[in-house]
Amino acid sequence: MLRPYPLSAVRIEAAALAEDKKRCRKIGPCGVGKQALYLNSYFLDRRYYIPFSAVDRVYKRIAMSKGGFSGKGIFATLAYLVVVFDGGREKAFQFKYEAQIDELLAVVRETYPDIPCVSAAAEKRIEEARIRRETERKNRPPMSEPAKKTVRALNRAIDYLQQRPELAEHLSSAAKRRRNYQCTSGSYRWAAMAITLLGFAALVYGVLSFLRGGTFAIYFTLFGLAAIFTFAGFSVLPTARNNRTAVMENDARAQENMQRYLSAAINFPLPARYAHPAVLRRMQRVIEEGRAVTAEQALEVVKADLKALNADVEVSQEEYDEVVAIKPMFLNAEYQ
Structure with a gap:
């Protein structure tokens, strides 16, 4: 309902901006329109905008907690969308779900292929890695015929899976949800319940204080605390989709759907x-x-x-994305 605020020196005419924001593709708290990228503030979704003509680069930044790759911890990360604009200005926007950043970047790559979707440092590392792989490939001994045959079979398997990409995406996301749920201490959920109840209590008290003629500062503070407590608590509270039965059934359903699809494939x-x-x-x-x-x-x-990957191992962004997508599946199955 609020007109988004421009972060760049470039502006979009009000009527065109309203229409573009209305029709933008909403992804998490942000959005991708035809004319601009819509970005979140701390409290409001799509509160700001940057016209694509002013965007120099957009990429993902990850801050990982200790134990991110170990079997003892969860993939606890802080995910940020970083936008570089106006010739060097930079601003980061936090997302609750990393997959939403990946989806947004995929849309930007497809719609605006001229905008780099990795950091300048990552771009340099990718090019160095490409040169290194090319050098290694040239120095490798030739593969045997059985090895070549296996590589061709794996290529066919990749092509087969890519005919139904949503099945692999569901398999990966369901495995991550299961892993995260199992590795989250039950005490956190009790704490979330207590925080949420405090939020509702603060909200009720704030309303009563307002009705009884309390000062502006009192009910403003109480309403603010209620919002903070409530939204903080809801992130881990058990719900119809966030409980053990639902999480395990979702993972089992993803595997069943994949098994049904693979039953038509030979070997x-x-x-x-x-x-x-x-x-x-x-x-x-x-x-x-x-x-x-x-x-x-x-x-x-x-x-x-x-198994060898842990929090002390430094990997490229490309490998990180691979590992985050597939390691939970192996952890859940105990590498069997």
């Missing part, structure tokens, strides 16, 4: 619980590096590589 090289293109690509790289020949051997090497 698919992965069990349904691991059927994700990122797993297949990692298996291909293992074979190309000469560390395995068959799909079975490659899968075991991939498992060992994932």
Whole structure:
């Protein structure tokens, strides 16, 4: 309902801005329109805007908590969308769900391919990694015929999965939800319940104080505390979708749907619980590096590589995205 506030020196005429915001693709607290990128404030969704003509770069930044890759912790991250605009100004916007940033960046890449969607440092690292891979590829001994045959089979498997990408996405997201739920202490949920009850109590007291003629400062403070407590509490409260039964059923349903789809494939090289293109690509790289020949051997090497990743291991953004997408599936299955 509020007109978004411009962050850049470039402005959009009011009528065109209203129409663009109305029709923008809403992704989490932000949005992608035809003329501008709509960004969130601390409390309000799509409160600001930056015209795409002023955007120099947009990318994801992750702050990871200790134990992010270990089997003992959860993938506890703080995800930010960073926008560079007006020739060097930079502003970060926090998202609750990292997947929403990935979706937004995918839309920007597709709609505005000239806008870089990685940081300048990451762009440099990606180019260095590409040159390094090319050098390594040239120096590798030639693959044997059985290895080439396996790589071709994995390519066919990737193509088959990409015909129904939503199945792999559901498999990954359901596995992450299950992992996060299982690794979240039950005491947090009790604390969330207590905070939420405090929020409602503060809200009721604020209303009563207002009706009895309390000062502006009193009810303003109480309403503010009620909002903060309530919204903070709802993030981990058990709901119809956020409880053990629902989370486990969602994961089982994702695996069942994938298994049903794979039943039509001949000799698919992965069990349904691991059927994700990122797993297949990692298996291909293992074979190309000469560390395995068959799909079975490659899968075991991939498992060992994932087990070795922990909070002390530094990886590229590309590998981080892969690991976050697939490691929960292996953790949930205990690498079986």
